[in-house]
Amino acid sequence: MIFHRFILGSFVTNCYLVADKDTKNAILFDAPADADKILDYLKKNDLTLKKVFLTHSHFDHILALQEVIDATKAELFLHKDEEKYLKNPELNLVAEHCDKLNTPESYQLLSDGDELPLDSINIKVIHTPGHTQGSTCYFVNDILISGDTLFAGSIGRTDFPLGSFDNIINSIKTKLMLLDDETKVYPGHGFSTTIGKQRKENPFLI
Numbered sequence: 001m002i003f004h005r006f007i008l009g010s011f012v013t014n015c016y017l018v019a020d021k022d023t024k025n026a027i028l029f030d031a032p033a034d035a036d037k038i039l040d041y042l043k044k045n046d047l048t049l050k051k052v053f054l055t056h057s058h059f060d061h062i063l064a065l066q067e068v069i070d071a072t073k074a075e076l077f078l079h080k081d082e083e084k085y086l087k088n089p090e091l092n093l094v095a096e097h098c099d100k101l102n103t104p105e106s107y108q109l110l111s112d113g114d115e116l117p118l119d120s121i122n123i124k125v126i127h128t129p130g131h132t133q134g135s136t137c138y139f140v141n142d143i144l145i146s147g148d149t150l151f152a153g154s155i156g157r158t159d160f161p162l163g164s165f166d167n168i169i170n171s172i173k174t175k176l177m178l179l180d181d182e183t184k185v186y187p188g189h190g191f192s193t194t195i196g197k198q199r200k201e202n203p204f205l206i
Helices: 035-044 065-072 080-086 165-174 195-201
Strands: 002-008 013-019 025-029 048-053 075-079 108-110 115-118 121-127 136-140 143-147 184-187
Touching (some): 013 035
Parallel strands (some): 048 075
Antiparallel strands (some): 002 013, 136 143
């Protein structure tokens, strides 16, 4: 599996691209900013973007979404509880940071436990409400894309509209902490970590 991390935009947001080595079909998790950097990487590596999955719809994770979708015609996926955030500038925080943001009209809605294979890559949907109501982590083969739910040494903020501290803690403890200690975690901001390290050292979980 090809794996690449982008660090994009003024909010230093991570997004991740995975692809099948043989078919060169690719999947993107979030599209924070700088669509040209994402598209250039695809072109230089002869990759075809087939799907885009959102961990959540806060503006710093979707600023480049429309441009990426328009350029690649990739399918967009997000959790069904996140749909209301995508178009609402108050919920996705666009109203505070941007004049306007266009977002795709066509997308598919996900539910907890859904599995979506693409060639050698299997994606399992893990609904982790708390940062937003539809926040979602993705178990991709043997790694976890955790969005703004779980960070190295911290958790996602819950003071944004419809956030919930109790829900995010419950999501992490009852879903993410069930994964093996060796599971590599790739968050929406900051450095990668492992489930085992967070189980032992994350002050919100001890």
